[in-house]
Amino acid sequence: MEEIQTERILGFFEAIQNNEISFWLGAIIGFALIFVVRAGLHTGLKKIISQERTRLFLETLVNWVTLFVLIVYFLTYFSETSFIYQTLFVFGETQITVFLILTVLFAIVLAVKFSKAVREYVLPTVYDKYGLDRGLQASMNTFFHYFIITMAILISLSSIGFNLTSLTVFASVLGVGIGFGLQNVMSNFISGLIILFERPIRVGDRVIIDDTIADVEEIKIRATVVRTRVNERMIIPNSYFLEEKFVNRSYADTRLRIPVEVGVSYGSDVELVKQLLFESVYELREESWPNIVDRPEPRVFFEGFGDSALDFTVWFWIDSQSDEREFTIPSDLRFKIFRKFAENDIEIPFPQRDVHLISNDK
Incomplete structure (x- = not known):
């Protein structure tokens, strides 16, 4: 009697194991527990x-x-299933299976995460050590990212037996596409x-x-992102x-x-x-804006004789460009000039016209 019950229990569990619903339910539960x-x-x-x-590193x-x-x-979990090795289609001389696709996807995900970790935690130390400018840092980050992804794809394909010569077919198709529609x-x-x-441009350049002034924020493979003074982003094709x-x-x-x-x-x-x-420029530099440089020196020009005024222009240089300096410094200088002229x-x-009346009285 006990042997019969034991056989029934074992048969029940075998039925559950062979049941497709329980198989996928187990997979979902396993993934959910990991997350x-x-x-x-x-x-x-x-x-x-x-x-x-430290917390970000541990996370x-x-x-x-x-x-x-x-x-x-x-x-x-899926090693003994047949669908994972089932041929979906044939590319060149290589059979494309679910296992091959998932392997490439996993390789890409690993490559992206590895690239991100290196760019965030390793490369900044190298940049600081050699004093590389912001634009060169962005270029090296972009090259490193795409190089890692490309190598991960090629290594993963070759390790699972993918015939890389099959890519020549894709290259020929891509060449035709470029000729017709991807120029x-x-x-x-x-x-x-x-x-x-x-x-010719770098990240951070103005x-x-x-006629629109903008700062270069990011140089991508296809387009460049620039930010205007009103905080709008313009997407400019690289060409x-x-x-x-x-x-x-x-x-x-x-x-x-x-x-x-x-x-x-x-x-x-x-x-x-x-x-x-001259005094206005020098005093402004001493009081609040050391960003006004000594060389080249400020210069004053008598521009011309206007209709209502004698026109002057004062030139001065600032050490670097930013919206704060480019607009705030000239504004502060105008305030100071106005006060000095008043003193x-x-x-x-202001514009004025003289009107002469001629009498025709006889």
Whole structure:
């Protein structure tokens, strides 16, 4: 009797094991448990560790371990199933299976995470050691990211027996596509590579595109992202920077010359006006804006005789470009010039016309 019950129990469990629903339910429960443990570890790290950099490093480590466990669990759980090795289609001489696709996807995910970790925790130390500028850092990060992903795909394909010569078929198809419909895409792609090597623009440069001043935020493979003064983003195709005319204010020198124009009434002492303009620049530099440089020196020009005023322009240079300096410094200088002119009885006239009436009385 006991043997019969034991056989029934074993048969019941075998039926459950062979049941497709229970198989997928077990897979889902297993994946869910892994993510629950991961979430618990993240919550514990936030409560225990207060230092942000250490916590972020440990959270990244937890994510790596979680991904590794997911891959091992998946391959172990589905290793005896037939569908994972079933041929979906044939590419060249290679049979494409679910296992091959998942292997490539896992390799790409690992490569992306590895690239991100190196770019966040390793490369910044190298950049600081050798004093590399921001633009070169962005270029090296981009190259490193795509190099790691490409190598991961090639290594994963070759390790599972994928015939890399089959890619020649894809290359020929891609060549035909480029010839007919992908000229612009490939042009921008190649232009992006040239920009990263030749560097006519760099991340952080201030450029003028169609009379719009913007800062370069990111140089991608196909397009460049720039930020305007009103915090709008413009997506510019990379080929634009090789084929069109634009201004790069930061290309060779980050300094910027700023002109401030002012008019004084006829009859003013022009030598005194010149002296007051120089004093205004020098005092502003000493009081609040050391960003005004000594070389080149400020210069004052007597521009001309206007309809209502004598026109002067004062030139000065600032050490680097930013919205705060480019607009705030000239504004502060105008306030100071206005006060100095008022203290020295220099009049800033408004437009006026003299009307002469001729009488025709006989």
